[in-house]
Amino acid sequence: MFNRDFWSEIFMALRRNKLRTILTGFAISWGIFMLIILLSAGNGLKNGVTSNFADRIQNTYHIWASFTELPYKGHKANRYIMLNNKDIQLLETLYQVEEVSPVLSQGGTLIFGEKSKSVSMEGVKPIYKNIEGIKMVDGRFINENDMKNKMKVVIIDKNTSDELMRINGVSTMIGKTVFINGLSFTVVGVCKGQPWGDYGQCYAPYSTLQALYNVNRYYQLTFITRGLNTKEDNEAFQKELKKKLAALHEFSPDDKRAVWIDSQMVNSLETNRIFNTINIFIWVIGIAMLISGVVGVSNIMRITVKERTNEIGIRKALGAKPRSILLSIVMESLVITTIFGYIGLFCGMGVMEIVNMVLKTGEVATGGGEMSVFVNPTVDIKIVVSATLVLIISGVAAGFAPAWKSVKVKPIEAMNYR
Amino acid sequence: MIKLNNINKTYFGAQPLHVLKGIDLEVAEGELVSIMGASGSGKSTLLNILGILDNYDEGDYYLAGKLVKNLSENQAAEFRNKLIGFIFQSFNLIPFKTALENVALPLFYQGVNRKKRNMMAMEYLERFGLKDWAEHYPNELSGGQKQRVSIARALVTSPKIILADEPTGALDSKTSAEVMQILREVNATGITMVIVTHERGIANLTRKIVHLKDGVIESIEENDPDKMDFTKEIK
Numbered sequence: 001m002f003n004r005d006f007w008s009e010i011f012m013a014l015r016r017n018k019l020r021t022i023l024t025g026f027a028i029s030w031g032i033f034m035l036i037i038l039l040s041a042g043n044g045l046k047n048g049v050t051s052n053f054a055d056r057i058q059n060t061y062h063i064w065a066s067f068t069e070l071p072y073k074g075h076k077a078n079r080y081i082m083l084n085n086k087d088i089q090l091l092e093t094l095y096q097v098e099e100v101s102p103v104l105s106q107g108g109t110l111i112f113g114e115k116s117k118s119v120s121m122e123g124v125k126p127i128y129k130n131i132e133g134i135k136m137v138d139g140r141f142i143n144e145n146d147m148k149n150k151m152k153v154v155i156i157d158k159n160t161s162d163e164l165m166r167i168n169g170v171s172t173m174i175g176k177t178v179f180i181n182g183l184s185f186t187v188v189g190v191c192k193g194q195p196w197g198d199y200g201q202c203y204a205p206y207s208t209l210q211a212l213y214n215v216n217r218y219y220q221l222t223f224i225t226r227g228l229n230t231k232e233d234n235e236a237f238q239k240e241l242k243k244k245l246a247a248l249h250e251f252s253p254d255d256k257r258a259v260w261i262d263s264q265m266v267n268s269l270e271t272n273r274i275f276n277t278i279n280i281f282i283w284v285i286g287i288a289m290l291i292s293g294v295v296g297v298s299n300i301m302r303i304t305v306k307e308r309t310n311e312i313g314i315r316k317a318l319g320a321k322p323r324s325i326l327l328s329i330v331m332e333s334l335v336i337t338t339i340f341g342y343i344g345l346f347c348g349m350g351v352m353e354i355v356n357m358v359l360k361t362g363e364v365a366t367g368g369g370e371m372s373v374f375v376n377p378t379v380d381i382k383i384v385v386s387a388t389l390v391l392i393i394s395g396v397a398a399g400f401a402p403a404w405k406s407v408k409v410k411p412i413e414a415m416n417y418r
Numbered sequence: 419m420i421k422l423n424n425i426n427k428t429y430f431g432a433q434p435l436h437v438l439k440g441i442d443l444e445v446a447e448g449e450l451v452s453i454m455g456a457s458g459s460g461k462s463t464l465l466n467i468l469g470i471l472d473n474y475d476e477g478d479y480y481l482a483g484k485l486v487k488n489l490s491e492n493q494a495a496e497f498r499n500k501l502i503g504f505i506f507q508s509f510n511l512i513p514f515k516t517a518l519e520n521v522a523l524p525l526f527y528q529g530v531n532r533k534k535r536n537m538m539a540m541e542y543l544e545r546f547g548l549k550d551w552a553e554h555y556p557n558e559l560s561g562g563q564k565q566r567v568s569i570a571r572a573l574v575t576s577p578k579i580i581l582a583d584e585p586t587g588a589l590d591s592k593t594s595a596e597v598m599q600i601l602r603e604v605n606a607t608g609i610t611m612v613i614v615t616h617e618r619g620i621a622n623l624t625r626k627i628v629h630l631k632d633g634v635i636e637s638i639e640e641n642d643p644d645k646m647d648f649t650k651e652i653k
Contacts, residue, residue, distance in 0.1 A: 005526060016514060314510045317471060318571070319499020319527040322491045407491070411498075412471040415510060 010332050017304070024300040025340030027293035028394075032341045032387060035286030036348025036379060042282045044352075044377025046275040050268070059098075059228060060131045060264040063087075063221045063245075069257040073250050081249050081258050083218040090244060091223055096237055100223040101125035104209045108181035110160070110200060113168040117160060119200035121180055123209030131222045134203075137161075139174045139189030146188075146205040153205065154178065154185035157193035160200035183212065234263045290394060294337070298398035301333050305402040312406050313414025322407040329406060333399025334392065341391035345384065352378050419482060419579060419610045420445040420468065426476035427463055437463045438474070439633040445612060445626075447578075450605045450643075452613045452621040455630035462583060464630065465614045469502055469581045470494045482578050499527050503572030503609075505601075507584035509564040511556040511571075517543060517563075518552040521571045528575065542570035546600065562593035569600060579610040586620055598623050602643070 014021045065081040091100045104123030109116050128134070129141040137158050146153050156164075161173045170176065173187045185204065193201055209215070228234050238261045246253040305312070312325060356378055406414070420443065427438040437460045445451050455461040466472035467479065470486055479486045482501055489497065504510075511520045521539035530538070543552050546566040556564055565585060572580055582601065586594035598620060605611045613624060621627045627639040 005532060012514065310510075311512050314512060315523070315527075316495065317469070317498060317504050317510070318524045319495050319575075321495040321527070324527065410472060412466045415471070415506075 006328070006331075009328060010335055013304070013308075013328075013332055014335065020300060021336060024296050025336050025343070027296040028290070028337050028340040028391075029293075029344035029347070031286070031290035031293040032344030032391065033348040034289050035282075035387065036345055036383075037351065038282045038286055039279075039383055040348070040352040040355075040377045040379050042275070042278050043379060044355075044374045045278070047375040047377070049271060049275075058265045058268060059225045061223050061225060062260075062262040062264075063223075064219065064260040064262070066257050066260060068251045069255050070252045072252040072255070075250060079251070081251060083221055083259075084216045086248060087218070087221060087245065090248060091221065094241070094244075096225045096228055098224045098226045099125070099127050100221060101128040101131060102206060102218050103128070103220040103222060104206055104213070104215050105219055106181075106209060106213060106215075110156075110178055110180045110202065112164045112173075112176065112178040115164055115167045117163065117200050118198075119156075119160070119180065119202050121154070121202040121204055121209070123204050123206040123215075125206050127224060128203070128222065131224065135192040137190045137192055138172070139187070141189055141191070142203060142205045147207045150208045150211050151205060152183065152185045152208055153188040154180065155189040155191055155203040156187055157201040158190055159193045160202075161187075161190045228263075228265070231266055231269055234266050238263065238266075287390070290390065294394040294398045297333055297336055297395070298401060300336075301329065301399050301402040302405075304332070305329060305406045309406065309409070309414050309417040312409075313411050313417065316411035316414060326403045326407050329403035330396055330399040333403075334395035337391050337395030337398060338388075341387070341395075345387055349379065349384075419447045419449070420612070421480040422477065423479075424477040425464075425467060425474050425479060427460075427467065427472075427474045437633050438467075440477070441633075441635060443628065443635065445610060447610055448605070448608050449626060450602070450611045450613075450624045451626045451628060452615055452624040453628045453630055454615060454618070454621045456616065458632075459630045460633040461614045461616075461630045465581055465583050465612065468612060469504060470497055495527075499524060499575065501578045503575065503577040503580045505565070505568055505572050505580065505582035505585045507587035509556070509561075509568045509588070511564060511568060513556055516553050516555055517548060517559065517567045520556070520567055521574050524571060524575045539570070539574055542574050543567070546570050560593075561589050562596060565589060565593075565597050566600065569597070569604070573604065573609075577609070579612065580604065582611065582613040584615055585613060586615070586617070594620070 063083065065083045068075070068077055068079045068081060071077045088100055088102055091097045101124050106121045106123065108119055108121055110119045111117075124142065125147060126142050126144060129136075134141065136155075138161075139155070141155055142153070145151070156173065156178075164173055164176075164178075165171065173190060176187050177184050178187060179185075180202065185202075191201075191203070225237065228237055241261055242259065243253050245259050246255065249258070251258040312320075315325065356376060359374060359377070409417075422441050422443040425438055425441040426436070429435040429437060441464060453461045453464060463472065467474045468481075470481075470489065473488075481497065484497075486497065498504075511517075512523070515523070518536060518539050521542055522535040525535040525538060540549070540552060543549055546569060548563060548566055548570070551559060551563060551567075556567070559567065565588075580601070585601065586597055589597060601611060601613070602623060611624075613620065615621055622641060623643045625641055625643065627641055629636040629639065
């Protein structure tokens with residue numbers, strides 16, 4: 001059935017009406033092109049947003065303190081709650097909490113050689129690297145040994161490191177001694193910087209800073225949980241934790257503002273949900289655009305079939321079976337949609353690859369420390385396969401109605417059609 | 419070869435038109451029959467029914483011993499392809515195919531491979547003196563050549579019966595005579611032939627003339643074409 005003659009008949013039919021074929025095909029190309037562009041852009045946005053948390057592990061929590069919203073037990077509203085060591089102890093008694101890393105924030109000035117720079121130093125535990133997804137550029141992060149021996153080591157961010165190296169003419173900051181608020185620290189690692197602010201970012205062992213500054217106030221606590229695998233688990237845990245914190249700090253358990261308990265897992269589930277919705281929306285728009293193309297093809301096939309009515313009648317008289325007529329028309333429509341669909345597909349993918357390349361070059365130029373909104377805006381093979389399916393279905397759909405009509409008409413009527 | 423029992427056909431339009439009102443007809447194998455009648459007599463409808471290009475409402479039609487009634491499109495296609503060869507007044511050649519491709523087309527629907535198909539088609543073109551025109555398109559051929567191509571196409575599948583609808587209707591008298599000569603030669607090889615015409619001259623070249631009037635057979639006239647003088651023009 002699908003031999004060389006079959007295909008040569010179809011391509012001959014398409015060649016006879018080149019301009020018409022091209023104009024019809026263009027609508028399909030355009031539909032698929034836009035679908036691919038939209039899907040890629042959606043993907044890029046998703047990749048961009050998620051890449052900012054990509055290296056964080058999912059089962060992490062952040063707690064921030066804030067002002068109370070409601071008066072409670074004789075306390076007025078708008079009282080500031082400050083997290084302290086009791087909160088850490090409370091967290092450590094909870095079964096669901098695997099490991100806590102407080103964030104001991106200490107502003108200060110870093111001096112190395114000729115250069116002094118404002119920095120924010122945070123005393124954290126080794127696990128903090130995973131919680132925040134900190135990327136090391138050089139050296140290492142804080143380890144257990146630093147914690148145990150209260151080592152005066154520090155990790156600085158890449159921008160600060162580059163600045164210090166440039167001004168002091170050294171090739172690496174690893175192993176160098178720097179002064180922060182007059183205390184000497186040894187640089188053991190360089191990490192990717194935060195994308196915001198002009199100040200430097202330093203990490204030192206929590207135990208060291210606690211010993212140096214004897215802090216009992218935290219703006220932020222972070223921890224890793226175990227066994228909380230679903231949104232429901234996490235919500236139940238958040239509720240329980242809030243109740244306990246409310247008792248400890250004497251604020252109303254109904255207070256929505258006093259402490260913020262933020263679950264990475266719930267956040268990413270929420271993010272995924274948003275992007276899935278966007279994705280569905282994109283498909284709906286894309287398919288709607290494609291439908292206009294399909295209608296165009298169907299219309300052209302109707303005209304083609306009409307023009308070819310005589311020929312179809314002759315073929316029937318010579319013994320063409322309905323199947324062969326049906327197939328030749330449906331395949332003609334399928335050939336138009338697939339060929340032009342793939343042209344659109346590859347154009348769309350090509351454009352997005354170029355966009356991707358431009359974005360990458362930009363990333364290299366800015367040192368890679370930027371927060372990205374748009375990462376790898378391309379589509380994967382799954383989308384190509386689904387687009388192919390969509391094309392085939394639409395091609396058959398576009399050709400079927402006119403083909404069926406031509407099959408149904410009596411040969412003599414077809415031959416006498418003028 | 420052909421047996422018709424009480425064939426009735428009505429076209430249901432705005433006004434129902436009873437075209438064939440009980441046709442009984444038998445055509446034996448190898449016969450050369452013409453159907454004559456004024457326009458509107460139902461002769462073309464009758465031929466279309468014989469060719470399974472149209473259906474009938476009442477009666478029975480046996481073709482080569484098989485009842486042709488309520489056939490599926492597939493069966494009808496098979497019958498047309500294997501048993502029947504058509505020759506039309508307007509030739510009905512496919513304009514974007516060469517003479518050779520046109521002749522080979524019925525074989526394509528039989529599933530004959532390209533090489534064999536073209537060889538057989540070429541043989542028939544050669545038989546009708548069209549070898550040099552094989553690669554020409556229909557619009558590059560004269561009326562007589564076109565009709566010879568369509569005769570070749572009708573014969574290429576070696577059908578049992580040839581149905582010709584006004585085969586000379588679009589041709590001048592000289593070409594008409596040539597075409598009729600060819601058809602008579604084809605008939606002489608044993609192929610049954612039914613020719614629809616409104617020209618007495620053409621009918622005179624057949625052995626049996628069926629006169630159709632207002633959807634009924636008026637008379638069937640036996641005829642001896644050998645009395646005709648072919649050197650004279652037939653119109």
